[in-house]
Amino acid sequence: MSDPLYPFDDIEKTVQNRWKSDKAFSTKADRTRPKYYCLEMFPYPSGRIHMGHVRNYSIGDAIARYKRMRGYNVLHPMGWDAFGLPAENAAILRGIHPAEWTESNIAHMKEQLQRLGLSYDWDREVATCSPSYYRWNQWFFLKLLEKGLAYRKEALLNWCDSCATVLANEQVEDGQCWRCGSQVILRTMNQWFLRITDYARDLMAGLSSLEGWPERVRTMQANWISPSTGAEITFEVDPLTLDERAAPLRLKVFTTRADTLFGVTFVTMAPEHPDMDLLLAGSPQEKKARNFIEETLKKRTKESREEPEKEGAFTGRMVRHPLTGEKIPLWIGNFVVASYGTGVVMGVPAHDQRDFEFAQKYGLPVKKVIAPNGEAQGAGVQAMTEDGTLFDSERFSGMDSETARTEITKELESRKLGQSRETFRLRDWGISRQRYWGTPIPVIHCPHCGIVPVPEGDLPVLLPRDVHFSGKGGSPLGEHPSFSSVPCPVCKRTARRETDTMDTFIDSSWYFLRFAGGTPEGAAPFVPEDLSYWLPVDQYIGGVEHAILHLLYSRFFTRVLYDLGLSPVQEPFNTLLTQGMVLKDGAKMSKSKGNVVDPDHLIAQYGADTVRLFTLFSAPPDKDLSWDDKAVEGAYRFLGRLYGRVNALLEEFPQATGDSPGTELTPDAAALRSKIHETIVRVTTDLDSHAQLNTAIAALMELLNALGSYQALSGEPAPVRAPLLREGYLTLLTLLSPFAPHIAHHLGERLGIDRIETLSWPVADPKALVKETVAFVIQINGKLRATVTLPPGSSQDDVEREARKDEKVVRALEGQTVMKGIFVPGKLLNLVVRPSS
């Protein structure tokens, strides 16, 4: 390695020590000052930070530092999303206890983050695996239980064999585990759910208020929640009581097309429907139907990729049409989703494509009841799915679809056979995990009293340290005698403690509240005054991969806490920046591809400032960033040049003279001064608008180029030169300090500024922005022909007169008649011409 261009290593160490001893970034709520809460998604302590973290945190730090200089009281915390599977895997593989593994990872990663010079208030650091944090997970869980928002049910669940745990729907991608990528299978289990669907409507409605969120993320959440308005309609099984069993069977279907009700020719239910057993028992088709169900469920675990062909089986049962009383066959269909709507659909082959395909295959009748309003489409091969006018629908015939939906629903309501209903694609959040390294769910199963919540006073339910990791299946908690076997809090008889732990997404659903208002060891999770001062998060920054999971759960949790009177806001994140990925050779960095760039090496080679500057400069924050080893050197050279030129300045003028240049500037000096102040405007605008960090840095590079050119001039009078260059470099360093804080601090010191990061953000001198002359663009028929330099206030006539002196303009106007001139003051003159006749 060649000699460094500047001693970044010494500089960065010294400056970081200074920040540390000054406690430079500690914050307290202060109602006399405007606040700004800048937050980056906290990392999972996997062991080392990667370039994605570097990018995420460089962006956040630039914003935090900028806002501080703009006079805001800035909260900028950092912590650790410390529960999770890898810790357990490490324990199994290498015999290290998850707690130990996690702690040492945190220590190492914290050091890495500090080496980057990120301006965090480390006093607020939290790790979700510490009892002082997760006790509140348990406390919230008990509150949710009280409110009926947490419940236990038996359900067919996504099970990942390799992680040996269940997964929430959001955590299954393409039928595979979001974490390890192995195939997810379905399994019936009893587990805890949070009633996020109770908040579906609010979460949906809240999206429209999130103007500071990328459209993309809002759309993804909207698609995930997917509200759909329709009707729930009852079809009674015929005969209503099957055989000698007393329970009457009524099946409910959900439909958005109540207007097609008279076109129903069959009803289809999901193979896993809970009433299936009851229906099939004793049916002449029982055997066939059961075979079909078994086959279907088996297939479902494998395929998952492609849409399978529609298949079904007759149940041998009939249902009654709610309005006509007609008998209709009840089928089982592989295409009916059990967990959506009611798990039963009415089959209208004439007006629904899926029903149509199903009817074709099994020879079920097709009955048209909607006439298209426009021209009829080619009938026969497809269903007519558009709205239209009803016919053959008793008294509803002649109505348009929309009216008919309301009217038919009303009719059903009056007969108590239906009602309007809103359904969501979103399903309740399954939070039980059959793992050790997570928050114990604070309930006790008592054979006499049932499910008993752990009394609040007994919290936290501590994770026992002394557990054995077998490496195969199940949580070690189940085999821990003193943990799992406890007296029932109510009857004191022997009971079994819940050994499942919580999904770690619970941990990250409220950490931003804890940062802002954490209590040391209190009876409540937050100090309310602190929360109401700091919340909401003004700027949240993280990867788009959390667009649904973490961001939806956090919104849900915040609303629940709001309703519990614990959160001052309903929406936690005011503006959201989803940063792009860091790519290398056109692909995401990964060990398997061997294209990872190690932040530690980079920092050792170029220094933290260079690494930060490059990641911010090379692409806009929300776009993917292609890593280029060579391009990093550009940022490095820039800082090296800056260092060299400030040194040259100090050699030329060891004593600072005067604060600003006198009034008599040479033309070159005036141009430079105007460049300096234009840069202030540009950088400020770029940062204020859309965090355009890349163009802000480009402006700073331009300023250094301009300063360098001026510095190289000889013959400029020293009384102008010295203060002007000083002003220029100080401005540059101040504007640079959010991006490359160490070198800015150091060179600022050399120029006599103690802590440059505490200065107020520079304000442009309006006088320096006033231009003596500007270059007018001269177009002929919209094509550039010349530029002329005149005072900005010049009139159209002035500009045209001057333009006509230009030989290119003269040539272009030869033999032409000027029809009109378009004049943009201070900018442009476009002469519209036509050949003279």
Place this chain on the structure above:
RNA sequence: GCGAGAGUGGCGAAACGGCAGACGCACCAGACUUAGGAUCUGGCGGGGCAACCCGUGGGGGUUCAAGUCCCCCCUCUCGCACCA
């Protein structure tokens, strides 16, 4: 299939409807050097000796003026995907 976003030099990228390619990388030439893979200076979309001409995925349109606005098409990325 539905939804969202994106297509600009060799590359990363800039451009309130007003000079396309700022800034950086790579490359080329020169300077300083025993040397340079260090540094500094200059050049750098394509064609043409030049005047000029052509250029922002393709095709239309609006406008004095279009990368930018409108319509159609193509390609790519991401998300959802039998949701009744």
